[in-house]
Amino acid sequence: MATQPQHHRIGILGSGNIFSRYVTGMARYPELKIVRVGDIDVDRAKRAAGEHGIPGWGDADELYGDDSIDIVVNLTPPVHHASTIMRALDAGKHVYVEKPLATTVADAKTVLAAAAASGRVLGSAPDTFLGSASQTARKALDDGLIGEPIGASAFIRHSKAETWHPDPRFLFQAGGGPVLDMGPYYLAILVNLLGPVRSVAAAARIGAPVRTVTAPDRAVDSIDVEVPTHASAVLVFDSGVIGTTMMSFDVWDSDLPAIEIYGTEGTLTLPNPNHFDGDVRVRRHGEADWTVLPPVVELFGAVGTKEQARRGLGVRDLADAIEGGPHRANAAFAFHVLEGLSAIDGPGQVTLLESTCDRPAGRFTK
Ligand SMILES: NC(=O)c1ccc[n+]([C@@H]2O[C@H](COP(=O)([O-])OP(=O)(O)OC[C@H]3O[C@@H](n4cnc5c(N)ncnc54)[C@H](O)[C@@H]3O)[C@@H](O)[C@H]2O)c1
Incomplete structure (x- = not known):
């Protein structure tokens, strides 16, 4: 029972x-x-x-x-x-x-x-790596669907927070910027998929030094930017996978994919990692087209609906851990993600990460 x-x-x-x-x-x-x-x-x-x-x-x-x-x-x-x-x-x-x-x-x-x-x-947080999209990709990798992972890419476009957040100042201060604000979603998913990161080579800069806020109910009209808003980095994972990332609040529009994983036998492409669900597609070498993979855990709701913006799965995960179960969105994992992101946000150097973490347990039942 x-x-x-x-x-x-x-x-x-x-x-x-x-x-x-x-x-x-x-x-x-x-x-x-x-x-x-x-x-x-x-x-x-x-x-x-x-x-x-x-x-x-x-x-x-x-x-x-x-x-x-x-x-x-x-x-x-x-x-x-x-x-x-x-x-x-x-x-x-x-x-x-x-x-x-x-x-x-x-x-x-x-x-x-x-x-x-x-x-x-x-x-x-983030807990979106526990959602169906990330878990479906995780199972695909664990099942060897694209062979051995060799490379990965992750691209962050501007969330255009100045146009909707009433007080987006914190996004342009310490702890904000694309790297620490949006980067956690992307790097948490990459670490969940590929394991811990060993080193980061990065360059980062401030784009526009002053941002105009146009959100209808805004608390301020403009913001002085205090942290890098455009960063690029090469990440080497313990597994040997080499990741390429661009994290930017200066790229307002782009057709680059959110996250892709490249293996010896094919490519996996993932949807917006700020959402729980969405299509994960695979294309094995030589196949004529992409195939959408069936989700391996229950969906929260259709992409584009409010269900995708709701939070709380991570709190349920914490409660599981209090009750003696596995803890996936745990502090050591979040620390490792933060250390990796801080290296991306740094002055432009190669950083060997001090921390490591376990790859979280998958949520799917094999
Ligand atoms: N807004 C989003 O879309 C969004 C999405 C995902 C994650 N987050 C994260 O959620 C957190 C909050 O973001 P937000 O957009 O809700 O910020 P916000 O500025 O809208 O709200 C923060 C609230 O915290 C209160 N507060 C500040 N210092 C406090 C303190 N010491 N003790 C108690 N209350 C305090 C403020 O008065 C305010 O009501 C951030 O870490 C952000 O990265 C935000």
């Missing part, structure tokens, strides 16, 4: 832009009960709780002090991740944090050590 999942009481820290996508996404898991919203902007927390029927709201300290909460879902901007994770761990909570784990490798190391000492479980 299948065991019932344990119930968890969740406090969400930060009730900004992504908040409602977590609330609606976690509603798919009734055993994850959101009981409180905490925000330094208490009015915003109150409004958010009211809109979603969440019983508790208040400032951050009230959330840390709520003994009924066992998991904190941290949706603060990246510059606050390290300090707020530490506060939540200190308060005895398990933590799931949005990406990136921290804005620097040094801060992330401190966070990792604190999590290990606390005996609590720390997980981190």
Whole structure:
């Protein structure tokens, strides 16, 4: 007989832009009960709780002090991740944090050590690598569908956040830029597919130094850019696969694919890694056309629908780990991804990565 999942009481820290996508996404898991919203902007927390029927709201300290909460879902901007994770761990909570784990490798190391000492479980976004598209590609690779992987490519185009995010300043400050904002989705999928990265050779620069914000409900009209917005890198994986990436907020439009893997017997092409689902296509050498692979795990919904933007799978994954199951979107994995991304964002050099990680367990049943 299948065991019932344990119930968890969740406090969400930060009730900004992504908040409602977590609330609606976690509603798919009734055993994850959101009981409180905490925000330094208490009015915003109150409004958010009211809109979603969440019983508790208040400032951050009230959330840390709520003994009924066992998991904190941290949706603060990246510059606050390290300090707020530490506060939540200190308060005895398990933590799931949005990406990136921290804005620097040094801060992330401190966070990792604190999590290990606390005996609590720390997980981190992105969780889209647990979705059907990435898992379908993972199974295809594990089954040898394209032979031995030799190369990979990953291209990030501008998400055009200035046109829709009311306050996109954090995207152009430490912890932001295409590399740390969008890069986690891409590198997490590559590490899930190909294993850990050994070295990175990169160059990065700021494109336009000032950005004009045109979002209809904008908090600011322009932004001074503080981090690189255009980066290119060659990544060498432990397995010997060589990856090529361009991560850019200066490429507004392009026809380049999101992610491709090139093997001795064929090519795999993946959809937008910021979404959970989408067509994974394969073309083995000599075949006349691409074949769409059947998804190996259940879809969240059709591509282009709201289901694709919802979050919460990573929190379910954290709950699995608390309950003694595998932890896929774990902190060591997120740390390795952050170290790789930080090397891409660096001053232009070859970096041998210090960290490594296990390739997460696949979600499919063989
Ligand atoms: N917006 C998106 O589309 C999106 C998508 C995926 C991931 N993310 C990630 O989610 C996180 C949040 O992004 P967002 O767009 O919702 O940001 P946001 O700026 O819209 O909201 C952040 C909220 O956190 C609050 N906050 C700031 N510091 C705090 C603190 N110390 N304690 C408690 N509350 C604090 C702010 O008052 C605000 O309400 C980021 O890490 C981002 O990378 C965002």
